[in-house]
Amino acid sequence: MPCDRRDFVRTGAAVLTVALVPGCASLVTRRVPLENGMVRLSLRQHPELADPRGSLRLMPDGWEDPLYLVALEGGGFAAVSSICTHRGCTVDLGGPGFACPCHGSQYNREGQVMRGPASRALTRYPVRANGDELVIEVGR
């Protein structure tokens, strides 16, 4: 059976999609209530955060852009805005940190700039552990 260029491209795209899906599937997005400028999460109900490279994408009520809650390899958590500090595109989490699809800025998992054009770190929100509960102070 002959394989023309269009079939080759279509098959390649399908293979690439299957190869990338497992990496995307690990990131969970949760709508979360916002009370008095704080988001509260139970660690028991989010086992993905027990993994030292675990993460969640959170969408607080009333927000238009998500924030990321990432477990840090040294322990603890970072709550990081998804808004690129260069020109405001939404960054993606994957690999060693965050990447901006617009102009290629890269940030580590704590939101520090690893490669420009962005020159400022992603906004971080304070995270407090209170027993099983994490409290993220987003302030709005």
Ligand code: FES
């Ligand atoms: S908006 Fe993110 S690099 Fe330009």
